[in-house]
Amino acid sequence: MATIIDVAERAGVSVATVSRMMNNPEVVSEKTTKKIHKAMEELRYQPNAVARALQQKKSNIIGLVLPFIDYAFFSRLTDAVEEYCHAHGYKLMLCKSGEHQEREQEMFSILQANKVDGILVCSRFGDASFLKDYEFPVVSIEREIEGIPSVMADDYYGGCLAANELIAAGSKNPVILGSQVPDYLPGTKRIEGFCNECSKHGITANFCMIENDSMGKKVLENTFYEYMEKNPEIDGVFCMGDMIAAQIFTCERAYATNLYHKIPIVGFDGFEISEWMQLSTIFQPIREMGECAVDMLIKKIEGKIAPQRLVLPVNLIKRESTLRFQ
């Protein structure tokens, strides 16, 4: 494969001139530029992105660190981030932290050694202060971290919308079904919004919470249906994620009890399965969250002013799971 040296030789100029033309084209004469371009074409020269990264101290690579990829929120986010990066001339290096704090830090070190221009992260650990120690910009998604720019959905308002929708469907004893998450993750805000909105209507929200570690289809199903048997007064369910609703209401017990049709249900996320199930849900714009995060990161990389905190709106999608009661 042709190198920059071959190009210089063929064009009859110095290697430094070729390099200058590639990095600061405005300082090279038009005549010389033409000669070099001709040589490049004849030799089918492909600039070496790695060498240019070293030269320019810019790799045009963005790192994305996620707890896992194999989950609808993260795969949609990754899809949007890749697309937006590509459209703006950046490549994506993808790292999975697997919900281990050491691995999250290790991924940052690896990305740093690979001279990424910046990192997007969905951090999952209490102590995220290490994120501030890097020379390159970092943008946090789905979590606010002091000193780090962040992109969020309006989870609190999403909780309010869910409460209002269940109340409008006649619910006076709603239950929140979900997993116990740390305070800094978005679930907490959803619960707050839901409970506060209920309070405004003189209603007290109930809880059916599963420990995050023991979360799994069987545990979730058994916990929920046992809870519903013991608490026959429950007349509405707010599932903290569409995937929770999908697990609870596509199973044999859902058919057997017909619970899905007897009381109003609201989900959260707006995944496709909510459409399949005709589940009313709070839609959060995951693709746009990814796009905004890349946009903020690129602005930071390029030394421009970027938002420090950006909250995207959520909205209620009304479907049969609540409409049939209204």
Added chain:
Amino acid sequence: MATIIDVAERAGVSVATVSRMMNNPEVVSEKTTKKIHKAMEELRYQPNAVARALQQKKSNIIGLVLPFIDYAFFSRLTDAVEEYCHAHGYKLMLCKSGEHQEREQEMFSILQANKVDGILVCSRFGDASFLKDYEFPVVSIEREIEGIPSVMADDYYGGCLAANELIAAGSKNPVILGSQVPDYLPGTKRIEGFCNECSKHGITANFCMIENDSMGKKVLENTFYEYMEKNPEIDGVFCMGDMIAAQIFTCERAYATNLYHKIPIVGFDGFEISEWMQLSTIFQPIREMGECAVDMLIKKIEGKIAPQRLVLPVNLIKRESTLRFQ
């Protein structure tokens, strides 16, 4: 940040010696190695992965090119590929081709310019001959391409297993529900296996196929339920993917017709939703496909002998959707 020059100075050796120690440690004396390590620690030296890539002509980066990421098969594959790459000292650069041939080729050029050591690809286009033109190794996933090593699931046998399971559940007029895919994609083999196995039992398989371009929840639902109304003799459904089954059998019409409980159904893939729905399905080992593909690629990169064609087994998971008829 300390450079290799600072390390050489502090250790009192030449830059070439430090470089040699990093790339071919066996040629440097133990005494010198110790001196260099000490200097590195004192200076908190972090090797520059980009510079090393240039030096060693090896970046330890693997590219993964997928049509999209936001779909269960590809997000699971990506998750497994990232994990396996990391465990073997490689980083993952992720590219989405978005089902455009030009973009697939463009992604290869970008990855080439970034000096990846090799590429894994789920290619979606008739003419994939360009894949052979690269200097670095390429491994194809889910598709056989002449001259390119490939990792496949045993789709043909999966089709046979699905047919057998429906027949064992009493089906004499089964239908295949799916989208029309090009010959080189795995769906074709699934259909072949299904039809041939039916023939062995003197049964003719029926087809309810949706054009790939117009595939979407509403079209799928309408096409299927209209087909079933017009063909009341149908007594078994083979969904070519679990996601097709999920779209058809979680909707209001599924509840209204109770079709899911009236006739045996078999899916394909083994996604979580098949467990939630108690859907019998043909499980394909997606994670292992990703791992094997990375393993083959690394062997190729390192100049070792790697399989040219690798087919992973599929297996039937029996659940209520067929068990209730047996």
